[in-house]
Amino acid sequence: MTMTQRRIMAKDDADPFVLAGTGGVTLGEARTNHEGRKAVLLLRGNEDASEFIALVQTMGIQIVETLHQPGHEDPRTYFGKGRLQDASDELSMRTKGHPWTGVDLVLLHANASPRQLVGVSDAVKIEVWDRVRLLLALFTAHAASIEARTQVRIARLQSDRTVLRELANQSTTGERAGYGGGGVTALQASIVNINRELAHLRKRQQKHAGAQSERRRQRSRSGAMTVGLAGYTNAGKSSLFLNLSGKEVLVQDKLFSTLETTLGRMEASPRVLLADTIGFIDRLPSSTLDAFRATLAEALEADLLLILADASDHPVELERKLFTSRQEVFTRFYGEEIDDEFPWQSDVNSLKNHVLTVLTKADQATPAQLEEAVATVAALGLPEPYVVSSHSGIGMQNLKDAILFHLFGPQIELILLPPSQNSSRGIEGFVSDVYDAGLVTETSRLEDGTIEMTVWIHEQALARLIAHSKGRIEVK
Numbered sequence: 001m002t003m004t005q006r007r008i009m010a011k012d013d014a015d016p017f018v019l020a021g022t023g024g025v026t027l028g029e030a031r032t033n034h035e036g037r038k039a040v041l042l043l044r045g046n047e048d049a050s051e052f053i054a055l056v057q058t059m060g061i062q063i064v065e066t067l068h069q070p071g072h073e074d075p076r077t078y079f080g081k082g083r084l085q086d087a088s089d090e091l092s093m094r095t096k097g098h099p100w101t102g103v104d105l106v107l108l109h110a111n112a113s114p115r116q117l118v119g120v121s122d123a124v125k126i127e128v129w130d131r132v133r134l135l136l137a138l139f140t141a142h143a144a145s146i147e148a149r150t151q152v153r154i155a156r157l158q159s160d161r162t163v164l165r166e167l168a169n170q171s172t173t174g175e176r177a178g179y180g181g182g183g184v185t186a187l188q189a190s191i192v193n194i195n196r197e198l199a200h201l202r203k204r205q206q207k208h209a210g211a212q213s214e215r216r217r218q219r220s221r222s223g224a225m226t227v228g229l230a231g232y233t234n235a236g237k238s239s240l241f242l243n244l245s246g247k248e249v250l251v252q253d254k255l256f257s258t259l260e261t262t263l264g265r266m267e268a269s270p271r272v273l274l275a276d277t278i279g280f281i282d283r284l285p286s287s288t289l290d291a292f293r294a295t296l297a298e299a300l301e302a303d304l305l306l307i308l309a310d311a312s313d314h315p316v317e318l319e320r321k322l323f324t325s326r327q328e329v330f331t332r333f334y335g336e337e338i339d340d341e342f343p344w345q346s347d348v349n350s351l352k353n354h355v356l357t358v359l360t361k362a363d364q365a366t367p368a369q370l371e372e373a374v375a376t377v378a379a380l381g382l383p384e385p386y387v388v389s390s391h392s393g394i395g396m397q398n399l400k401d402a403i404l405f406h407l408f409g410p411q412i413e414l415i416l417l418p419p420s421q422n423s424s425r426g427i428e429g430f431v432s433d434v435y436d437a438g439l440v441t442e443t444s445r446l447e448d449g450t451i452e453m454t455v456w457i458h459e460q461a462l463a464r465l466i467a468h469s470k471g472r473i474e475v476k
Contacts, residue, residue, distance in 0.1 A: 032141045035060035039105035040087065042079055042120075043068045049109045051282075055134055056107065059141060063107070064099060077119040078108050088123045105129065111283055114166035132159055132285060147208055154201050155288045161194050225407050225458065226273045227266065228299030230329060231308030232321035233279030236360035239390035240308065241276040244400065266400075271438060271461070272407065275299040282324045300329060304354060304406050311359035311373045311387060319376050326380055329355075356402060357382045363389040404439060404456045411441065411454050412462060413476035418449035423470045427451060430472055437461040452476065 039056065041063050043049055049066070056063055069083050077084050087106075094100050105127050106120060112130035121128045129137065136159060139152040168187045227244075229237040245264035266272035277299040299305065307329060309322050359373050370387060377385045386402060388395035416430050431451060434440060438457030445451050457465075466473050 034137060034141065037061045037105055038064050038100075038103045039107050040064060040091075040100065040103055041066040041107045041109060042087070043109045044073050044078065045070065047109060052107075052109050052131060052134070055138060059134075059138055061105065064103060073110060073116070075113070076115055077123065078110065078112060078116045079120070084120065084123050088125070091124055091126065107134065111285065114162045117163055118166050118170065131283070132288060135281065135284065135288070150201055150205055150208070154198060154205065157194050157198050157201070159288065161191060161198075164191050164194070224271050224273055225304070226275055226302035227403055227407070228275045228302030228305045229277070229308060230296075230299050230305060231279060231325050232310075233281050235279060235308040235310050235321070236390060237276050237279065237308055240306075240358070240360060240388070241274055243390040243393075243396060244403075245274050266403070271458070272403070275302055280321075280325050280328045282320060304356065304403060305329070306356050306358050306403075307382065308358045308360050309373070309377075309385075310361050311370055312361045312364040313373075315369075315372045315376060318373055319380070322376065322380055322382070326382065355383060356399075356406065357385040358399065359385045359387045361389060362387045362394045363392040408438070408456045408458050411456055412438075414453045414455060415474045415476050416451040416453065417472045417474070420472070423472050425472075427472075430469060433465060433468075434473070437465055 037060070039061050041049070041053075041056075043066055053063060067079075067083070067087060069079050071080075074080055079087070090100060091103065094103075103126070106124050106129070108116070108120065108128065108130040110116075110130055111132050112120075117128055117130060117133075136152065136156050139148075139155065164187055168191065171187065229241055231237055241264065244266055264274050264276075266274055277296055307322075307325055309318055309325070311318070313321065357377050359370070359377070362370060365373070374385060374387070377383075386395055386399045388399050390396070414434065416427055416434070418427055419425065427449065431443075431453070434453055434455060434457075438455040438461060440453055440455045442454040443451065444453075462475075466475075
């Protein structure tokens with residue numbers, strides 16, 4: 001984000017004349033490829049920056065140096081004024097061969113306030129990203145569908161608007177560049193344009209969300225059931241989706257490789273759908289994540305929700321990521337209060353029957369790590385986890401059986417009778433009906449022409465089968 005307090009228009013080698021703080025509104029599109037860029041990271045206090053650095057590396061940006069300053073953040077300039085001035089001087093006076101040659105980006109390891117972003121940008125005179133802007137740039141780079149691009153655009157505009165407002169507040173009245181008729185500045189006009197575009201994008205998003213909701217209702221009426229996959233980014237959701245469905249999705253060891261919902265059928269089951277969607281991340285502002293609410297709803301409003309976590313993570317990291325996932329799922333989307341009895345004393349959403357916990361990447365974890373991971377899940381009040389590996393197949397059959405049991409209850413044994421005077425329809429037609437209505441695990445044909453089938457099937461679908469069979473289908 002390029003911002004100057006006194007010069008409202010900022011010039012950049014790649015994107016000339018981009019209005020400060022608007023995320024590319026003037027040009028119409030934000031930059032999507034940041035591969036090869038060089039940056040300096042500013043870090044305060046004793047916070048662990050490993051996840052932030054991983055996000056930067058995901059985008060192909062090289063951090064040439066990390067500047068660390070102990071103590072609390074300066075509310076105006078993040079770093080202390082003296083240390084920030086040193087960095088500014090270093091940037092402005094670098095010569096050929098300087099370690100910072102080619103640096104065109106300053107990163108702040110914080111969810112910086114608009115005031116801090118403006119202060120740092122005014123000092124260094126190059127593009128400045130905090131943690132939120134980094135995530136938004138990553139979202140922009142990975143957004144492939146119209147749905148995802150709309151969501152990312154809304155989040156970017158909401159974020160940029162706060163900075164423009166700060167710039168407008170810091171501007172003094174009087175004659176200056178950009179002053180318009182009737183006392184309207186270029187910044188204020190840009191804010192009006194952003195508000196207008198946000199209103200348009202939200203209408204488009206509401207239309208899409210309505211269409212999604214209607215599709216979910218139609219699937220539910222047809223007897224289909226949905227299993228949602230949720231969890232921290234890079235927890236292995238897409239790999240598990242691939243294993244369960246056999247459908248090709250993007251599987252990368254990168255953060256936020258999935259931004260939109262992918263739907264697919266559970267392998268060999270015509271009535272079970274899987275929904276893989278965007279991952280959570282710690283300390284993402286509510287306004288930013290709310291832009292993705294329609295996408296998340298596809299998974300979180302499913303008949304069964306799998307909360308995934310990486311079993312190979314360090315115990316402290318695993319606890320942090322599971323805590324974030326728990327907060328986002330139960331507090332934000334289900335409105336559940338998290339207390340000492342969380343969550344099983346509440347009957348609002350039948351949470352105990354609605355949620356399974358899955359520890360992924362078991363093949364990459366030691367036995368001690370797995371034991372610690374199971375204990376962490378228990379300490380956070382989540383259901384006892386299923387330990388799986390999507391690549392080696394460890395625990396996958398147990399998880400599939402658990403999914404089907406939570407959706408349908410125990411397996412049902414059916415008897416299909418041969419044609420009679422009351423119903424001359426061939427028995428193979430009824431066999432086809434059973435396959436359409438549920439998941440058949442075993443079939444055997446007896447000498448008298450009777451067929452016995454073992455099937456996972458919802459009770460409503462079973463009732464319809466029996467009613468339409470005219471006595472030809474019975475429960476054993």
